[in-house]
Every structure is written in structure tokens, then in C-alpha cells.
Amino acid sequence: MKPDTLKDKIVPVLTILLVLVAIWYVAAVFLNAPFQRDMDTRNNVTSTTTEFIGRTLSQPKPILPAPHQVAQNVFENTFLRKLSSNRSLVYHAGVTLSSTALGFALGTLLGIVIAVGIIHIKALDRSLMPWIIASQTVPILAIAPMVIVVLGSINITGLLPKALISTYLSFFPVTVGMVKGLRSPEVMHLDLMRTYNATAAQTFWKLRVPASIPFLFTSMKVAIAASLVGAIVGELPTGAVAGIGSKLLAGSYYSQTIDIWAALVAGSVLAALLVAIVGLVAKIVDRAMGGRPA
Amino acid sequence: MKQVVLSWQGLIALLCVVGAMVMLPVFGAGATQPPSAGTVILIALLAIVAALISFAPLSTSLVAPALFVGAHGAAWLLLGTLSGNEGFAGASFFLLLAACWLLAWRCVTELSELKPTTPSSQWLLRLLIPAIFGAWILIIWETITRGAGIPFVLLPPPSAIGARIIGSLPILGEDIRQTIFKAVLIGYTIGCVSGFVVAILADRFAFLRRGLLPIGNLVSALPMIGVAPIMVMWFGFDWPSKAAVVIIMTFFPMLVNTVAGLAASGNMERDLMRTYASNYWQTLVKLRLPAAMPFIFNALKINSTLALIGAIVAEFFGTPIVGMGFRISTEIGRMNVDMVWAEIAVAALAGSIFYGVVALAERAVTFWHPSIRGG
Numbered sequence: 001m002k003p004d005t006l007k008d009k010i011v012p013v014l015t016i017l018l019v020l021v022a023i024w025y026v027a028a029v030f031l032n033a034p035f036q037r038d039m040d041t042r043n044n045v046t047s048t049t050t051e052f053i054g055r056t057l058s059q060p061k062p063i064l065p066a067p068h069q070v071a072q073n074v075f076e077n078t079f080l081r082k083l084s085s086n087r088s089l090v091y092h093a094g095v096t097l098s099s100t101a102l103g104f105a106l107g108t109l110l111g112i113v114i115a116v117g118i119i120h121i122k123a124l125d126r127s128l129m130p131w132i133i134a135s136q137t138v139p140i141l142a143i144a145p146m147v148i149v150v151l152g153s154i155n156i157t158g159l160l161p162k163a164l165i166s167t168y169l170s171f172f173p174v175t176v177g178m179v180k181g182l183r184s185p186e187v188m189h190l191d192l193m194r195t196y197n198a199t200a201a202q203t204f205w206k207l208r209v210p211a212s213i214p215f216l217f218t219s220m221k222v223a224i225a226a227s228l229v230g231a232i233v234g235e236l237p238t239g240a241v242a243g244i245g246s247k248l249l250a251g252s253y254y255s256q257t258i259d260i261w262a263a264l265v266a267g268s269v270l271a272a273l274l275v276a277i278v279g280l281v282a283k284i285v286d287r288a289m290g291g292r293p294a
Numbered sequence: 295m296k297q298v299v300l301s302w303q304g305l306i307a308l309l310c311v312v313g314a315m316v317m318l319p320v321f322g323a324g325a326t327q328p329p330s331a332g333t334v335i336l337i338a339l340l341a342i343v344a345a346l347i348s349f350a351p352l353s354t355s356l357v358a359p360a361l362f363v364g365a366h367g368a369a370w371l372l373l374g375t376l377s378g379n380e381g382f383a384g385a386s387f388f389l390l391l392a393a394c395w396l397l398a399w400r401c402v403t404e405l406s407e408l409k410p411t412t413p414s415s416q417w418l419l420r421l422l423i424p425a426i427f428g429a430w431i432l433i434i435w436e437t438i439t440r441g442a443g444i445p446f447v448l449l450p451p452p453s454a455i456g457a458r459i460i461g462s463l464p465i466l467g468e469d470i471r472q473t474i475f476k477a478v479l480i481g482y483t484i485g486c487v488s489g490f491v492v493a494i495l496a497d498r499f500a501f502l503r504r505g506l507l508p509i510g511n512l513v514s515a516l517p518m519i520g521v522a523p524i525m526v527m528w529f530g531f532d533w534p535s536k537a538a539v540v541i542i543m544t545f546f547p548m549l550v551n552t553v554a555g556l557a558a559s560g561n562m563e564r565d566l567m568r569t570y571a572s573n574y575w576q577t578l579v580k581l582r583l584p585a586a587m588p589f590i591f592n593a594l595k596i597n598s599t600l601a602l603i604g605a606i607v608a609e610f611f612g613t614p615i616v617g618m619g620f621r622i623s624t625e626i627g628r629m630n631v632d633m634v635w636a637e638i639a640v641a642a643l644a645g646s647i648f649y650g651v652v653a654l655a656e657r658a659v660t661f662w663h664p665s666i667r668g669g
Binding site: 012064149150228244261 | 516
């Protein structure tokens with residue numbers, strides 16, 4: 001590790017993180033204090049300030065859980081429970097992950113197919129592209145519950161409806177990125193292909209596709225994060241039995257704030273992991289294609 | 295000059311019409327008001343003539359209008375035969391519909407080949423082509439739901455949704471006021487402004503930028519919509535909790551984009567500002583902020599859809615008895631699917647208008663940018 005990395009990256013990030021955690025603790029004390037004061041007067045407890053602060057940070061249903069409470073909950077529900085247990089965060093993350101992955105795969109495929117159609121068929125470019133953009137102003141996340149209920153009423157239940165929401169959210173970035181990528185070869189290179197007497201298919205596979213790969217992976221990073229959001233929101237309706245979304249909803253019903261925060265952390269870790277995996281694949285593909293580290 | 299133009303859409307359309315004529319009648323047994331033979335012949339004739347015209351070696355400006363009239367006239371007549379015969383449409387009906395659709399496709403293909411010279415006709419064409427596409431989505435939706443008798447609960451026809459929108463304007467107005475004018479607009483404004491201010495601070499202090507940006511990049515990829523239940527607990531059921539969700543969702547895209555934008559101005563321009571002896575704030579206001587505008591507007595556009603989504607989803611976690619999210623979740627429970635679709639249509643329209651306004655503002659502010667100037 002270069003000394004610059006330490007000074008320019010790690011120290012600032014860690015400092016800001018520490019500041020954020022400190023603010024979190026202070027906020028937790030202040031937000032939980034009124035309720036704790038009520039409790040104390042009701043139980044006729046008098047305490048020193050230190051004890052009082054300690055109790056605000058260890059309420060079972062706090063308004064804002066302290067970081068260590070959340071960390072403890074996450075740790076318990078991740079490492080100390082059986083995978084099949086209903087309380088295991090790994091189990092819920094797994095359920096969400098499966099519909100995220102299916103939706104992402106479908107969405108990427110659909111996005112690529114649409115992009116290929118758009119660059120080859122002019123009528124499609126002129127007529128479809130504006131509607132694809134308009135389609136994203138439909139708040140699908142907001143109507144996801146309805147989609148799921150309607151699909152459920154014709155006996156399409158389980159993984160597929162949730163995956164379809166993810167598909168809808170993830171195809172857009174892929175389409176836009178892929179259209180841009182497939183159009184990215186320079187005129188000079190296209191002309192060169194023409195002097196080689198290359199067919200349209202050859203130009204496509206040997207010039208356009210390789211040129212589009214970096215664009216594709218950038219969009220896939222956006223798309224997989226969107227897929228996860230779609231999967232989580234897709235779990236909200238129909239009483240949701242499993243998945244990170246169902247944990248959020250259940251926590252919201254029973255005011256289990258620590259559970260909500262733990263589910264939120266699980267979702268965030270999942271998102272970060274998924275984006276990192278796509279980034280890693282991008283790096284491997286780039287190297288396999290002969291790219292050199294900049 | 296070529297004798298015949300190859301038009302595969304026209305060819306298949308002709309085959310469809312022939313097939314439809316073989317499989318008559320248009321509606322199966324039991325239809326209460328079957329269309330007269332004259333109407334069916336008129337539809338078929340319109341389609342056939344339009345298909346034949348698509349083979350003719352005429353100029354596009356002649357073929358396209360003829361196709362337009364033929365395809366849409368036939369489709370209009372076909373829609374008219376539906377009333378009273380819902381659910382009895384046979385193969386013949388759908389073959390005729392397919393023929394009309396193929397002709398409309400051919401029409402769009404012809405229109406895309408047009409190279410208009412005046413700006414106004416160019417503008418008109420750019421509007422007309424997507425409009426035909428959109429209209430056909432509605433036509434196919436309407437004919438299939440009504441023709442094949444798809445249960446109303448599954449998918450109501452667009453005409454019923456339109457009627458519902460007109461019939462319940464006051465309720466929709468109330469929902470829009472609650473969700474869009476309170477939660478979305480307030481949250482969007484606060485979120486974008488605070489993201490912008492923090493970005494300026496991060497730009498001023500390098501330490502903050504180095505620390506905050508990686509975190510900001512990470513957070514903007516996280517499912518921020520998950521904070522909705524927490525915000526509802528903190529700020530109560532009314533619009534402030536929804537606005538809070540919107541603030542959180544819009545803050546990070548704005549932060550990340552503005553910081554990236556502030557780095558966009560070239561070194562040479564900055565050096566020039568230094569030779570003018572301008573201080574930090576002068577450089578910021580006169581050079582770097584204008585240069586950052588494309589990035590800032592990018593964030594504003596992303597946020598315009600995010601804000602609407604955030605507000606509506608937050609309403610699923612508890613809300614007073616008004617608001618678009620509330621209406622969607624309760625009306626689906628009461629199987630009033632047309633009301634839900636009306637709400638969806640209004641939301642989509644509102645989202646498009648919001649996005650359009652931001653895009654127009656972008657055009658006005660970043661008129662100098664190559665993507666607007668048009669190379």
C-alpha cells in the first residue's frame with residue numbers, strides 16, 4: 001500500500017465514518033431521552049446522567065437504536081442462527097437475493113435485446129426510445145404491490161412476480177448504456193470495417209460488441225442495485241413471509257426498530273456485495289479482452 | 295425506377311386479411327350485436343388498399359399518409375364493432391387487428407425515412423412517431439381486454455380507466471395535493487439544496503471530499519427506500535415523513551453529481567481565472583458552477599423520478615387517508631382496479647411533467663453544452 005493511499009483515502013474516510021457514528025450516538029441519546037425520562041418518572045427511578053445515557057442506549061424499542069444495538073442484532077441474526085431459522089438474516093437475504101438475481105438476469109437480457117433492436121431498426125429507434133424513457137417515469141415501485149396482487153390472482157406467485165419488478169427496474173439502465181456502447185465505435189473504425197468488406201454481423205460482433213462492454217458493465221452496476229430495490233419493494237405486499245422487505249414491514253408493524261435497522265444493514269451489505277461482484281466480473285472480462293490496468 | 299417496393303409488413307398484412315376472410319365471422323356465436331357485412335368488408339378493403347399502397351413505388355410523403363389513414367381508419371372501425379360483443383372476438387377479429395398493426399408499423403418505418411427540412415416539421419415528426427407507437431399500445435390493450443373478455447379485475451381496458459379518471463377528479467386532485475405538492479416537492483427541494491450545499495462544502499475542504507465521496511458513492515447504491523418505515527416512525531403518518539424519505543433519497547445523487555461536476559472545468563480555464571487574480575468564490579460562481587450545470591441537472595432529473603417513487607412507497611408504511619400510495623394500496627384491496635390504474639396513469643403523467651420541466655430548465659440553462667447545441 002502506498003503511503004498516499006493511507007493519507008488521502010483511508011484517514012479521511014475513517015474520520016468521516018467516526019464522526020458519523022459519534023453523531024449517531026448523540027442523536028440516539030437525544031431522541032430516546034424523552035421516552036426514557038417518562039419511564040423513569042413512572043418507575044420512580046432517579047439516576048446520574050451517565051446511568052441515564054446508558055439506559056437510553058439500551059432500550060428494547062428505541063426511536064433510534066444505538067449503533068452497537070444494531071451491530072449486535074445483525075451479528076446474532078447472521079452468525080448465531082441456523083440458516084433455516086425464520087429470524088436468520090442470511091435466510092431473508094437469500095430469499096431477496098434469489099429474486100434479485102433472476103430479475104437482474106432477465107432485465108439485462110431484455111435490455112441488451114432492446115438495444116440491439118434499436119441500433120439496427122431505425123423505426124424502432126424513433127418510436128420505442130421515447131417510450132422507454134417515459135416508462136421510467138411510471139413509478140413502478142409504487143405500483144409494484146398491485147402488479148404482484150394482480151399476478152397472484154392469475155396464480156403467478158412466488159419468485160417470478162418479484163423478479164418481474166426487478167426486471168422492469170433493471171432493463172432501463174442496461175438499454176440506455178448498451179445503445180450508447182453499441183454506437184460508441186468511431187466512424188473511422190466503422191469505415192475500416194467497411195474497407196475489409198465486413199458484413200453487418202461481422203461489424204456487430206467484432207467491433208460494436210467489444211466496444212460496448214465497458215458501457216454494459218457500468219450500466220449493470222446501476223441495474224443490480226435497482227434490481228435489489230425492486231425485489232425488496234416486491235416483498236412488501238401479500239403479507240410477505242420472507243425476505244428483507246418482509247423484515248422491514250414486520251418491524252414497522254411491531255415497532256421493532258432494531259430489527260428494521262438490522263434488515264436495512266443486511267440490505268445495504270447485500271447491495272454493496274452485488275455491486276462489488278459486478279465490478280469484479282467487469283475487471284476480469286476487461287483483462288481477458290486484453291485491457292491493461294490504467 | 296423500381297416497379298414494386300418490398301414491404302414485408304404489407305405482405306403479412308395482406309395474408310392476415312385473407313386469413314381473416316377465411317375465418318369469418320368476426321365474432322363467435324353468442325355475440326349480441328354482430329357487425330354488418332358492410333362494415334367488415336369496409337375494414338378489409340381499407341386494410342387491403344393500404345397494404346397495396348405500401349408496395350407502390352411512390353414517394354414517402356404520399357405512402358405514409360395513405361398508410362396512416364388506412365391502418366387507423368380500419369382500427370377505428372374495428373374498435374367500434376366491439377361494443378356489445380365483448381368477449382366473443384374470434385380469430386378473424388384478431389387477424390384484422392394484426393393487419394392494421396402491421397400497416398401502422400409500416401407507416402412508422404416510412405415516416406422514419408423522412409428527412410424533413412423545416413424545423414417545425416422535424417419537431418412534428420419527432421412527436422408523431424412515438425405518438426403512433428403509444429396509441430397502438432392503447433389500441434391493442436383495449437381490443438384484447440375487451441375482445442377476449444379479460445376479467446376486469448385483471449386488466450381494465452384503457453377506456454374504463456379514462457372514464458374513471460374523469461369521474462373521480464376531486465379525489466385524484468386531493469391525492470396529488472397530498473403526495474406531490476406536499477411530500478414530493480418539499481422533499482425534493484430540501485434534498486437537492488442540501489446535497490448541493492454539502493457538495494460545495496466538500497469541494498472547499500479537500501479532506502471532507504476525500505472522506506465523504508466514497509461514502510456517498512456507496513450510499514447512493516443502497517436501497518434507501520428501506521428507510522421509509524423508520525421515517526414514518528419518527529415523523530408521524532402525515533406528509534413530513536414522506537418528505538423525509540424523499541430528502542434522504544435525493545440527497546446523495548445530488549452530492550455525488552455536484553462534486554463530479556465541480557471537477558469538470560478544464561485546467562486551462564482555471565489557470566485563466568488565476569491569472570485574473572480571481573478568488574475561490576469568484577472562480578466557483580463564474581467558471582466552475584456553470585461548468586457543473588450538466589452534472590447538476592443530471593442529478594435533478596434522476597431525483598425527479600426518485601422523489602415520486604419514494605413518496606408513494608413511503609405511504610405504504612402508514613399514512614392519513616389521502617395520498618396516491620394510500621389510494622393504490624386500499625383500492626387494490628377493494629378490487630377497484632380501474633381506480634388503481636387511474637392513479638398509476640396520473641402518477642406517470644405527473645412524473646413525465648416533472649421530468650419534462652426539469653429537462654426544459656436544463657435546455658435553458660446549459661444551452662452552451664454540445665449535447666443541446668447539437669454538435
